[in-house]
Amino acid sequence: MAFEPVLMKHVGRPGSTSLAAYRADGGYQGAARALRMTPDDLVELVKKANLRGRGGAGFPAGLKWSFLPPDRKVTYLCVNADESEPPTFSNRVLIEHDPHMLLEGILIAGYATRATTAYIYIRGEFAEQFHILQRALDEAYAAGYFGRNILGSGYDLECLIHRGAGAYICGEETGLIESLEGKRGWPRIKPPYPAVQGLFGQPTVVNNVETLACLPHILTRGLDWWLSIGTADSKGPKMYCISGPVNRPGCYEAPLGLSCRELIYGPDFGGGMRDGLKVKAVFPGGLSMGVLRGDLFPKAPPGVIDPKADYDELDCRLDFEDPRNYGLLGLGTAAAVVIPQTVDLRDVLVSVARFFAVESCGQCTQCREGTHWVYQIAQRIRAGAGRLIDLDIIEELTASMGMISGLSICGLPDGAAWALRTLVRKFRREFEERIAHQEPEAPLRRARGTNLAAYQLPVSHGRARAYPGGTFYLVEADHSNE
């Protein structure tokens, strides 16, 4: 059975944002069906569908809803449209082309959680998307899909759109809640979890745009259809983004479990690399999940590359389980960015480190100081003043930032740690080679130019030498001739 896209079926059709077009294609049927069910049945249905959050962490949505205290009076539904993970733009595509699918999802989720008000927290930079969504919301209000006594069911739901101010951290659910409350978007300590005490101190559910957009289809097409898509633990369709020098960069829908290679080379997806470039590395799930090797490397070091038994990590299936087997944190946003062979990974390291250094909210010490320090080290390595010990320091710092979660309040440093650590670990040879081919004495000379303390440093006095066998070792400086 060929896969039929549902989330993106209206993408690219003219006038797809209008209510009329959406209704003509069976729009709001799912919501109508949902409103005839009881909220508890709806939660059960979503639990059975094993709808896992599309925002990054993959937490089951139905389970999240069931954490709400049963005797609550007020419930808020927050829609996380603060899509700011680098290379990710699937929510943007959804909002731009099919805002009513999101609104229908909000209505269904709102009813299931007995929410009184839904807040859509939309990324500040999404200016045009905000206006599209606002127009759609006005239409939906006029047609009675929001407001009082929706479709005669007696259910009331208000929906408001709130624009962010351009902070990555406000995509974290408690950061989002703080920001929505008008405060600084600093993530809260948990517990209490938002389901118990969230927005304005009331029980709150925070769901991603794509998660909610799945709901109408589960209702109209049924559980069996849904469960027939995807892999064992990852059900349903998923929007994959691909960017970088591929022939067809963009957003594509596929069942969960698409392999990274398929995403890059598949004719329906990336369509292969542009200009015959080779893949060096792929960040398959947004930056935060870590990097996959796209080049060939011996599987079991120490070893010599055998082109016949070549190995890369592109066979990683992009679902909620498989990325862990490749040393990644998880699926993330399923937005892959491809780095071709021509790119100097030192540049990539700087870009990645800069993103997290700039976006760290500054609350927890490791994240605040660690991300910035790694950024500084990365800049120095790129400037040709790297030391071998820098790579070890980066690995150590990432370990302190959040290789095991829980060292900080939120997940941002975890993401930073996995991205930076996998990059430095998996491509250590390249970094070592770059450092080995730096101008001799550059690191210390440069460091001493800025910081006299560098004279005292117990760092590598020697230079890394390229060793033909493929590994690197440190040569103690020979001072006898000086």
Place this chain on the structure above:
Amino acid sequence: MPRIIVDGRQIECRPDIPVLQAALEAGLNVPHYCYHPGLSVVASCRLCLMEVKVRDPRTGAMVWSPKLVPSCQTRVADGLEVRFDSPAVRANQKQVMEYYLLNHPLDCPICDKAGECYLQDYAEQFGPASSRMIEDKLKNPKKDVGPRTLLYQDRCVLCTRCVRFAAEIAGTGELAVVNRGSRCEIDVFPGRPLDNPLQGNVVDLCPVGALLDKDFLFKQRVWLLRSARSVSPVDSSGQTIWIDYNEHGVHRIRPRFNQRVNRWWISDEARFGWKYIYRADRLNRPLVRQGARLEPRPWEELPEILRSVLHQAAGQDGGAALAAVLSPMMSCEEAWLLARFVRQLAPGAALVTGHLPVVGQDQTFPGGFVIKAEKCPNRRGVETIIRHFGQPHLSFSEFLTRAAEDRYRAAYVVGGYPDEWVSDGVAAALAKVQFLVVHDLFPSRLEATAAVQIPGAAWAEREGSFMNCDGLLQPFERAVPPPEGVKADGQFFWELAGNRGLFQAAQVRAQMADHMPKFAEVFTPRELPRYAH
């Protein structure tokens, strides 16, 4: 009382407190910056992380969780087992301390906080020996955040204690964190400086040298200071304080924890309201009227002069022509000594509660802190003592009315107020008293009519006890000696009553307790755990 196990040691702790608090109270040195028992928990410094024993879902055995947990955020529960003395916890502490010093200017030699700085202490106790950073440090600005406070942002560890204090305790919320990541700074809003009646506390709260008191800036190294346990005389609430002093005098005043009154805080009034003790016009020698002028006389002659004149006055009108005005600035011991002396001379002598300075209304802050309108420390104590000695006792205004009617031949008036208190009315009424003894800190209009003028000592130069507005009796120690030429009030009253040797407040209090059981016990606040801050 829940029992928890910390580092293999069983600890009995108060219920519903964070594990960190319990560990500190048990005497453990757990490093922490953002946690303060008086403020909300933010768990952002990540220095107090600990290991917790949890049940392994597969085997059911209790194992150490690989995940570190903030001890400030975890409440104690019976049977909870945690440890701080583990490689993972120590490694985290070490790494976090390295992070804290990355952009720190290491300017301890010119930092006021040096010596009582938790960045210094923790770096030495828990941090690595040196930093591995060879990059340029971020240079953050120094900022003038308020009329009394400076912010050296480059020393800040962003614990946000000051921000939370301004928001939660003072309720004014002048401080905020601006910018993101390592560029985060504490700042005030434009045109809204840190200027509230409690703002000085942010300087004490700051665990490092970021927030500094302009008043104390570059005045003393803290290791040259000694601290005396004292009670603030600025209002009737009885805020307990530390007077930091050395041989050069008083240098600053800090809050002393008091679970019944001021908790961890004091008002700016108490913090800065001690400067008067160094005013240049302090009275510094006893003067006795000789014709039109007041002439200096040695202290040794004073008791004799006073006793003879007051005795004479006591002999007239059955003693009703003698009055003693007991100032609410006096300690209980001094008031008792003077009242007893006067009543022994003349059982009919009037005992008067002195002038009560009241400014505005009581001011209550969102955190529960109260600044009292009554600006004297011991009204309650003086009134209790006067009541003990029985009638006749008068209020100050009644006394003035009678004095104006020329009913007193002799009066012993004690002042001791930091501000000018003798109004024209007071001066006019007291001018009618033939033999007026004025015992005060500063020259006043009474000088023109006083027969004897005795210099008093300020509260920091005396020992004794104050009874606050709620009847809490709190002792205070002497911090500095009185200025040259001045005798401490208690010592003078002691000698006036015919005693020899040194006046000792505790001894006098024991005597008082024989008559007034209220004075048998003083209230001493709980000491804070050694490693808490």
